[in-house]
Amino acid sequence: QKEVEQNSGPLSVPEGAIASLNCTYSDRGSQSFFWYRQYSGKSPELIMSIYSNGDKEDGRFTAQLNKASQYVSLLIRDSQPSDSATYLCAVIKVPRQKLVFGTGTRLLVSP
Amino acid sequence: GAVVSQHPSWVICKSGTSVKIECRSLDFQATTMFWYRQFPKQSLMLMATSNEGSKATYEQGVEKDKFLINHASLTLSTLTVTSAHPEDSSFYICSASIGSNQPQHFGDGTRLSIL
Numbered sequence: 001q002k003e004v005e006q007n008s009g010p011l012s013v014p015e016g017a018i019a020s021l022n023c024t025y026s027d028r029g030s031q032s033f034f035w036y037r038q039y040s041g042k043s044p045e046l047i048m049s050i051y052s053n054g055d056k057e058d059g060r061f062t063a064q065l066n067k068a069s070q071y072v073s074l075l076i077r078d079s080q081p082s083d084s085a086t087y088l089c090a091v092i093k094v095p096r097q098k099l100v101f102g103t104g105t106r107l108l109v110s111p
Numbered sequence: 112g113a114v115v116s117q118h119p120s121w122v123i124c125k126s127g128t129s130v131k132i133e134c135r136s137l138d139f140q141a142t143t144m145f146w147y148r149q150f151p152k153q154s155l156m157l158m159a160t161s162n163e164g165s166k167a168t169y170e171q172g173v174e175k176d177k178f179l180i181n182h183a184s185l186t187l188s189t190l191t192v193t194s195a196h197p198e199d200s201s202f203y204i205c206s207a208s209i210g211s212n213q214p215q216h217f218g219d220g221t222r223l224s225i226l
Contacts, residue, residue: 032212043204043220044155046113051212088155092212097143099206099215103154 006102019076023089032092079109117218134205140185141207
């Protein structure tokens, strides 16, 4: 079992729709969870951090965490073509504080 | 906030050359800095973790004598690729973190091409 699992996609949604990206992790002791966006040929950019169960909203983005199910998700409302990128789920693996990335989900938003 | 600057953006050089890449946290002090490598269409691969004033911790399979890391201050870490060869051509990215359980903020990356 991979430490952090994501569907590689591509996930295709029309402009204006809600994009839902999912991630599961294996280390039950993980405390910190992040979503990064990476455009082709660029470095990752932090979008959201979430540390406790429930929802966290920031603009068009909502991160959801369910530690009991070891599940993290990212919702993007009113998707725009500029949101087309690879979205990386990342989890801090204790005790070394190593950030473990999923392989990423490629999102395509069509005009 | 949380800006990480990486320099240079591009390097093209001959085989056998040593290349130094700098990573600076501009508006925060980074207790820990990380170096990654990414090949086309592949995931980020952690190479090493460095804490200011101590030796870097290298991931399995990464040659510490080839990839020299220096973390001289809380705002600067350098990666030197010694005697680079074409197989070292890749996208090298640094990141920095304020502390435990905090997110990593990435530099813009350095694209290294060895001829």
